[in-house]
Structures are given as C-alpha cells and as structure tokens.
Amino acid sequence: MKNPDFSKLARKNVRDLEPYQAKNIRCSVKLDANESPYAFVPPKKVMDKVARTALNRYPDPEAGKLKAAIARKIGVDTDALLVGNGSDELIYYLIISFGGPVLYPVPTFSMYGIIAQALGQRHKGIPLDRDFDLDVDKMADYIKKFKPKLIFLSSPNNPTGNCFSSDRILRIIDMADGIVVLDEAYQPFSSKKGFLPMLKDYKHLAILRTLSKIGLASLRVGYLAADNELLREVDKVRLPFNLNGLSQAVAEEALRGSSLHNLIKTVIAERKRLYEELLNIHGVRPYPSEANFILFKVHDADAVCKKLLGHGVLVRNMNTASKGALRVTVGTHEENGLFLRALKKTMGGK
Numbered sequence: 001m002k003n004p005d006f007s008k009l010a011r012k013n014v015r016d017l018e019p020y021q022a023k024n025i026r027c028s029v030k031l032d033a034n035e036s037p038y039a040f041v042p043p044k045k046v047m048d049k050v051a052r053t054a055l056n057r058y059p060d061p062e063a064g065k066l067k068a069a070i071a072r073k074i075g076v077d078t079d080a081l082l083v084g085n086g087s088d089e090l091i092y093y094l095i096i097s098f099g100g101p102v103l104y105p106v107p108t109f110s111m112y113g114i115i116a117q118a119l120g121q122r123h124k125g126i127p128l129d130r131d132f133d134l135d136v137d138k139m140a141d142y143i144k145k146f147k148p149k150l151i152f153l154s155s156p157n158n159p160t161g162n163c164f165s166s167d168r169i170l171r172i173i174d175m176a177d178g179i180v181v182l183d184e185a186y187q188p189f190s191s192k193k194g195f196l197p198m199l200k201d202y203k204h205l206a207i208l209r210t211l212s213k214i215g216l217a218s219l220r221v222g223y224l225a226a227d228n229e230l231l232r233e234v235d236k237v238r239l240p241f242n243l244n245g246l247s248q249a250v251a252e253e254a255l256r257g258s259s260l261h262n263l264i265k266t267v268i269a270e271r272k273r274l275y276e277e278l279l280n281i282h283g284v285r286p287y288p289s290e291a292n293f294i295l296f297k298v299h300d301a302d303a304v305c306k307k308l309l310g311h312g313v314l315v316r317n318m319n320t321a322s323k324g325a326l327r328v329t330v331g332t333h334e335e336n337g338l339f340l341r342a343l344k345k346t347m348g349g350k
C-alpha cells in the first residue's frame with residue numbers, strides 16, 4: 001500500500017496553516033463560542049412547513065424567500081443580498097473573488113487570516129491601539145503601500161467586544177481603494193448604529209451579518225449586503241445550492257417573528273450584570289462590551305481557563321491573541337451564575 005506524506009503533498013500555504021479551533025470539549029456550561037444561550041424553538045406552523053420541504057429536491061439555489069425575509073427585516077433590496085452557509089462561507093467567497101492583500105486589525109476574528117492563508121493570499125494584521133480601537137495611521141501606511149483588495153473590520157470586534165469608533169471606520173473607508181467589509185456579526189447586541197445606511201454612499205462597502213449569534217447557529221445562515229455589481233463577482237464563485245433547504249425554511253420563518261429580538265434584550269441585560277460582577281472579582285479586568293461576550297484579563301489565562309474547565313465551565317482562551325485574555329460568552333442567568341462562582345473560586349475568593 002502506498003504511504004504518501006500528505007503534509008508534503010499539501011500546498012505550502014496549507015502546510016503552514018494553523019486550523020481554526022472549533023473542538024467539541026466536554027463541559028457542563030458552554031460559554032466559548034458566542035452562541036445564543038437561548039435556542040429558537042420553531043412554532044408548530046414552521047415545523048409543518050419544514051416537514052413539507054421536498055428532501056429529494058435541491059433547495060432554491062438563490063434562496064429567494066429567505067433573501068426577501070432578510071431584505072424586509074433590514075431594509076435593503078433583495079438584489080443587494082447574498083446568503084451563505086454561515087458568514088464564514090461569505091468571507092471565503094470574498095477572498096476567492098477579490099484576492100489579497102487582505103488587511104485586518106488584530107486581535108480580531110481569526111478566519112480572515114486563516115482563509116487568506118489557505119487561499120495563498122497575502123494578509124496582514126495591524127495591532128489595535130491601547131483602547132482596542134483602529135490604529136488608522138498604521139493601517140493608512142499599509143493601504144498606501146500595498147493597496148489591499150479587501151479590508152475586514154469586525155465591529156463590534158471579536159474578541160475585544162468594542163465597536164471601533166465610527167470616524168476611524170469612515171477614514172478607512174475613505175482611504176481604501178479596495179473593498180471594506182464591515183463584519184457586523186455582533187451588531188444586534190450593540191448600542192451603536194450599524195453601517196447598513198452607509199451602503200448607499202459607498203459602492204466599495206460591504207456589510208456582513210449572521211444569524212448565528214442570535215439563536216440560530218445550527219442553521220449556518222449568514223448574509224452579505226453590498227452593491228449589486230460587487231455581489232455579482234462574489235456570486236460567480238458561490239457553490240450552487242450553498243444553503244440547504246431546511247435552513248432556508250426555518251430562517252425565513254424565524255426572521256418574521258419577534259422572538260429573536262426579545263432574546264437579544266435578555267442577553268444585553270445579562271451582559272451588564274456579568275460585567276459588573278466581573279469588575280468586583282479581585283485579579284480580573286473585564287473590558288466593556290457591545291457584543292454577546294466579554295473579554296477579561298487575568299494574570300495567568302492558561303491556568304484560569306483550565307481551572308474553569310475543571311469546574312465544568314468552558315470559556316475561550318485568548319492568551320495568544322492578547323496576553324492574559326479570556327473570552328466568556330454571555331449565557332443564561334443560571335449559566336452566568338455558575339461561571340461567576342467558578343471564577344471566584346479559581347481566583348482564590350469564596
């Protein structure tokens with residue numbers, strides 16, 4: 001039997017790739033992936049509709065009804081929308097379509113860099129400033145020199161939780177020759193205005209959103225709102241039938257009701273409580289958040305992460321992205337209580 005060394009067969013840029021950490025780690029309180037703690041439970045009417053989905057047929061390749069529901073919800077035209085199997089897929093398509101250099105601040109959502117690397121495209125992360133805001137001067141230097149085709153800005157930013165200041169985002173949009181993708185995955189939890197209304201002013205602006213953070217992560221539905229001509233290029237590389245029929249049907253119905261919105265309000269209220277409680281724990285420094293998670297720093301993030309898991313609580317270790325950092329997703333009232341109790345014990349309190 002042949003015994004090839006597959007790591008040698010892989011393209012060099014894939015060989016050097018650090019894969020995204022998405023593992024199933026056993027725990028009793030799961031606060032590591034910025035999911036909603038509340039599952040959207042489809043009403044019977046929706047389940048009946050899902051049951052009628054013809055599983056022998058390919059789904060609607062254009063996801064027309066879902067697009068119409070999204071368009072209604074956010075107030076854009078359907079031809080200004082493209083839907084993806086999660087917003088991850090749309091990031092992939094954007095980089096396949098337009099290529100690098102790809103620019104983004106760091107720390108941020110790691111998939112921008114991972115996908116650029118996987119596709120063999122030049123990519124650069126420019127450190128955020130001390131307040132976790134964009135370092136516009138350093139980004140400007142890079143933009144002038146290398147003319148990035150794509151700039152990804154996650155605002156609110158994962159993992160820092162803050163929104164970048166609007167004037168800095170606008171300065172980057174103004175100076176960019178390529179496309180600026182504003183990733184608003186966490187916008188529903190933010191008190192700041194999103195950039196959807198700006199789409200009409202900037203042809204090179206694209207807004208990325210997802211249903212994953214608001215109770216539907218399992219469906220894998222993300223969408224890109226942008227100029228129709230920009231989307232036409234991205235659509236060329238989209239795989240046919242990229243969004244399965246069951247997800248299309250459930251997401252369309254979920255967007256019609258108000259229950260998703262009510263759950264967001266509960267998460268925001270819990271975030272406030274969690275932040276205030278974290279402020280009171282000795283040796284813990286939480287950062288204000290506009291998202292559904294909170295970044296906090298401790299002296300030894302690796303040890304604290306491990307001890308929390310010993311108590312059954314899973315948080316995300318962000319130590320390599322930012323020294324001493326851990327990221328905790330806002331859970332239910334009870335889950336947050338269990339996390340806080342475990343953290344207090346870990347930090348040496350009662």
Ligand code: PMP
Pocket residue numbers: 033034085086087088089109154157158183185209210211212217220221222
């Ligand atoms: N953008 C950001 C900023 C994220 O944090 C995430 C999820 N961690 C995504 C995009 C991807 O979300 P999804 O593929 O589930 O839509």
